[in-house]
Amino acid sequence: MRKNKKNIRGFTLPEIIMTITIGTIIIPPIIIMLLVALRAPVVISGAIKGNSLASDLMEEILSKRWDEASTGTGPIADGIKTLPVDLGLEAGETRINFNDIDDFNNYSETPPQNAQGIIITDFSDYTRKVEIFYVEGGNSEDYDTELSNVSNFKKILITVTGPNSTNRLEAITSNR
Numbered sequence: 001m002r003k004n005k006k007n008i009r010g011f012t013l014p015e016i017i018m019t020i021t022i023g024t025i026i027i028p029p030i031i032i033m034l035l036v037a038l039r040a041p042v043v044i045s046g047a048i049k050g051n052s053l054a055s056d057l058m059e060e061i062l063s064k065r066w067d068e069a070s071t072g073t074g075p076i077a078d079g080i081k082t083l084p085v086d087l088g089l090e091a092g093e094t095r096i097n098f099n100d101i102d103d104f105n106n107y108s109e110t111p112p113q114n115a116q117g118i119i120i121t122d123f124s125d126y127t128r129k130v131e132i133f134y135v136e137g138g139n140s141e142d143y144d145t146e147l148s149n150v151s152n153f154k155k156i157l158i159t160v161t162g163p164n165s166t167n168r169l170e171a172i173t174s175n176r
């Protein structure tokens with residue numbers, strides 16, 4: 001019996017050589033590109049770092065009581081609120097024992113520290129500054145004008161300055 005060789009079709013030598021040649025040219029650059037992509041460090045922009053530093057500090061500040069005189073049982077009366085000229089830390093207080101929001105007024109740190117006063121690594125060229133002041137708030141919705149008298153609203157303004165970025169974060173807190 002004779003096999004019909006016409007139906008048995010393999011690759012010719014020129015086809016094999018052509019395939020190997022094309023593979024040799026195309027595949028190495030693709031592998032190199034993949035390796036470079038996998039080894040490339042993740043670059044986080046200065047603005048994102050600044051935003052993260054601002055958010056962290058805002059969270060810490062908001063966790064404090066509204067005023068030195070606040071007891072956690074509700075709003076306090078005007079007569080015992082910290083006067084605008086006295087907004088800031090009380091005698092003997094340092095960062096690790098700040099206990100109310102306005103202790104952070106005029107606070108500045110370079111490099112940034114965490115709530116325990118420990119320097120946050122990788123942010124040595126960043127500065128965080130905080131301003132706290134009374135605003136009208138409420139129905140007036142004036143959250144930008146600094147008042148010279150007490151009110152039921154304090155504004156927190158955080159500015160983070162980095163080598164190539166500036167981030168500002170604001171919040172309003174009410175007498176609680």
Ligand SMILES: [Ca+2]
Nearest residue numbers: 090099100103
């Ligand atoms: Ca305090």
